[in-house]
Amino acid sequence: MKIGIIGIGTIGRGVLELLNKEKENIEKRIGETIEISWICDLNENINNIENYNFTKDYKKVLEDSSVETIIELIGGNSIAFEIAKETLKNKKNLITANKYLLATKGKEIFEIAKENKVKIFFEGAIAGGTPIVSSIYEGIFSGGIKQIRGILNGTSNYILSKMEEGHSFKDALTIAQKEGYAELDSTFDIKGIDTAHKISLLSYLIWDEFIDFEKIVVKGIDHITDKDIEIAKSSGKRYKLIGEASKENELIKIVVKPVLIDKNDPLYNVNDAYNGIESYGHYLEKTFFCGKGAGALPTATSIIGDLYKIRNSNAWY
Amino acid sequence: MKIGIIGIGTIGRGVLELLNKEKENIEKRIGETIEISWICDLNENINNIENYNFTKDYKKVLEDSSVETIIELIGGNSIAFEIAKETLKNKKNLITANKYLLATKGKEIFEIAKENKVKIFFEGAIAGGTPIVSSIYEGIFSGGIKQIRGILNGTSNYILSKMEEGHSFKDALTIAQKEGYAELDSTFDIKGIDTAHKISLLSYLIWDEFIDFEKIVVKGIDHITDKDIEIAKSSGKRYKLIGEASKENELIKIVVKPVLIDKNDPLYNVNDAYNGIESYGHYLEKTFFCGKGAGALPTATSIIGDLYKIRNSNAWY
Numbered sequence: 001m002k003i004g005i006i007g008i009g010t011i012g013r014g015v016l017e018l019l020n021k022e023k024e025n026i027e028k029r030i031g032e033t034i035e036i037s038w039i040c041d042l043n044e045n046i047n048n049i050e051n052y053n054f055t056k057d058y059k060k061v062l063e064d065s066s067v068e069t070i071i072e073l074i075g076g077n078s079i080a081f082e083i084a085k086e087t088l089k090n091k092k093n094l095i096t097a098n099k100y101l102l103a104t105k106g107k108e109i110f111e112i113a114k115e116n117k118v119k120i121f122f123e124g125a126i127a128g129g130t131p132i133v134s135s136i137y138e139g140i141f142s143g144g145i146k147q148i149r150g151i152l153n154g155t156s157n158y159i160l161s162k163m164e165e166g167h168s169f170k171d172a173l174t175i176a177q178k179e180g181y182a183e184l185d186s187t188f189d190i191k192g193i194d195t196a197h198k199i200s201l202l203s204y205l206i207w208d209e210f211i212d213f214e215k216i217v218v219k220g221i222d223h224i225t226d227k228d229i230e231i232a233k234s235s236g237k238r239y240k241l242i243g244e245a246s247k248e249n250e251l252i253k254i255v256v257k258p259v260l261i262d263k264n265d266p267l268y269n270v271n272d273a274y275n276g277i278e279s280y281g282h283y284l285e286k287t288f289f290c291g292k293g294a295g296a297l298p299t300a301t302s303i304i305g306d307l308y309k310i311r312n313s314n315a316w317y
Numbered sequence: 318m319k320i321g322i323i324g325i326g327t328i329g330r331g332v333l334e335l336l337n338k339e340k341e342n343i344e345k346r347i348g349e350t351i352e353i354s355w356i357c358d359l360n361e362n363i364n365n366i367e368n369y370n371f372t373k374d375y376k377k378v379l380e381d382s383s384v385e386t387i388i389e390l391i392g393g394n395s396i397a398f399e400i401a402k403e404t405l406k407n408k409k410n411l412i413t414a415n416k417y418l419l420a421t422k423g424k425e426i427f428e429i430a431k432e433n434k435v436k437i438f439f440e441g442a443i444a445g446g447t448p449i450v451s452s453i454y455e456g457i458f459s460g461g462i463k464q465i466r467g468i469l470n471g472t473s474n475y476i477l478s479k480m481e482e483g484h485s486f487k488d489a490l491t492i493a494q495k496e497g498y499a500e501l502d503s504t505f506d507i508k509g510i511d512t513a514h515k516i517s518l519l520s521y522l523i524w525d526e527f528i529d530f531e532k533i534v535v536k537g538i539d540h541i542t543d544k545d546i547e548i549a550k551s552s553g554k555r556y557k558l559i560g561e562a563s564k565e566n567e568l569i570k571i572v573v574k575p576v577l578i579d580k581n582d583p584l585y586n587v588n589d590a591y592n593g594i595e596s597y598g599h600y601l602e603k604t605f606f607c608g609k610g611a612g613a614l615p616t617a618t619s620i621i622g623d624l625y626k627i628r629n630s631n632a633w634y
Binding site for chain 2 (some may be wrong): 022025026028029031094103123129130131134135138139141142143144156208257264266269274281283284285286287288289290291292297298301304305308309311312313314
């Protein structure tokens with residue numbers, strides 16, 4: 001399969017690294033060779049890309065009729081939206097880790113994919129290396145899922161963990177940025193918006209309905225003080241930024257906010273850059289998934305899983 | 318899709334119930350109607366099966382050329398092995414929750430499936446309602462998995478939990494049987510053999526190699542005394558029956574034995590009939606899955622997920 005990767009940031013480099021290091025295993029599992037026809041980024045000063053066919057112009061990639069699948073990793077919902085639409089209209093499959101794009105423009109994007117009979121997979125968009133997306137959509141969909149809740153943003157979880165160790169919010173954010181877990185602009189992370197994107201996408205996967213973003217109550221961790229953390233700690237609890245979606249009487253409700261989590265809750269031990277998701281199903285009771293929610297290689301692992309799906313699974317519509 | 322269900326025990330009845338109650342959702346997700354052409358069991362005195370086409374003779378089901386997929390739920394590796402082989406040779410897909418069969422005869426069965434170009438899926442064989450099988454095979458296969466360990470047998474975990482509450486081993490087993498978590502003959506559960514089947518099957522899914530069953534060190538929970546439990550408890554630990562597989566220097570090692578688990582280990586809080594599996598990957602670090610490991614409806618949920626795969630995924634070979 002010939003692929004093009006648009007966006008060679010942290011995750012993009014992770015995909016290149018994993019495709020390189022695990023080439024044999026990956027191709028054996030997928031059942032064919034994977035050829036990277038193009039890599040594309042606005043920044044041309046990227047290390048170690050001499051062996052790839054590089055371009056600054058994404059149109060070149062989309063116009064190459066031999067490319068079957070585009071991996072979009074630039075983020076945001078403006079240029080990425082254009083790229084997604086053109087990819088699908090050019091009859092190419094799309095793999096993306098872009099939750100912002102899918103949560104806000106997903107309805108339109110899935111429609112275009114359907115019209116053009118191509119596939120979209122996005123395991124990397126939620127909980128990095130934890131295969132929650134396909135587990136929900138293909139695995140436990142018949143379990144009568146009523147509620148799903150989780151820690152879905154690695155950056156804020158990392159910050160909260162550092163604050164518990166005695167760092168101020170500001171210092172914790174700086175450490176998160178240094179460690180590569182937080183972007184320079186981490187507004188979406190700490191204000192809960194990234195979590196809202198992910199939980200609404202999960203809600204769509206479960207109940208097949210997109211919720212109007214304005215109807216989602218979103219509160220981030222930016223108002224949590226050292227004192228709050230201290231009080232929580234002294235009562236044996238932890239603050240976690242929780243995204244929760246539930247459906248009752250045909251009504252879907254989504255809330256994002258910091259919640260005091262008790263020691264007996266499986267989310268209590270989901271610390272640092274880990275994500276944890278618990279679903280509750282009428283027939284299934286509790287199912288819990290936990291894994292790295294951020295980081296280049298864990299997310300790359302999920303993107304490679306999507307390459308498997310491109311070749312081996314039907315489209316999700 | 319026309320299906321036949323062979324074996325109408327606890328799980329089989331769960332599948333009938335779920336297909337009935339969630340008919341609309343299931344058919345919407347799979348993309349077509351599911352018609353139960355036959356149900357088959359040696360026992361004809363089963364309640365509430367008047368609406369199904371019942372037979373005691375499995376050959377009738379396998380000879381019906383309109384049946385596309387067989388769900389085998391009788392267990393064991395003698396008649397079930399015959400049924401599996403004939404199913405595949407008759408060009409029908411196979412869904413099974415039978416870990417004993419796959420761990421001991423998997424190599425041969427997968428070979429026959431390949432020859433006949435039909436599919437086998439078995440999400441229900443490991444950890445009931447937790448989609449660990451496809452998560453490993455399709456999701457995180459490129460994560461450089463080096464080790465996987467977990468609580469894989471609901472019955473022994475339930476017994477250990479009851480023993481912690483003060484019951485003797487014998488009483489705990491009786492309660493497990495009354496609650497429907499343990500079979501009347503629970504030798505395989507308490508002696509660790511069922512766990513060995515599951516962990517060796519997981520090992521196959523990860524490293525594509527079947528390990529000679531005699532090379533697996535297996536110790537069950539049948540020698541754990543009330544006193545052992547008490548000592549563990551007083552030091553803040555819990556005994557859990559752990560199956561562990563690891564690969565180092567091209568060598569796969571599988572061990573099943575009771576292990577003292579510390580409070581900080583995610584497996585510590587996997588109690589009663591729940592299962593928990595932690596994998597460790599070079600690129601992924603830790604991934605943890607937890608959910609109901611036994612019970613009719615959780616396992617049925619996974620079997621319905623396999624029906625999705627029969628229609629929407631390529632075969633796993």
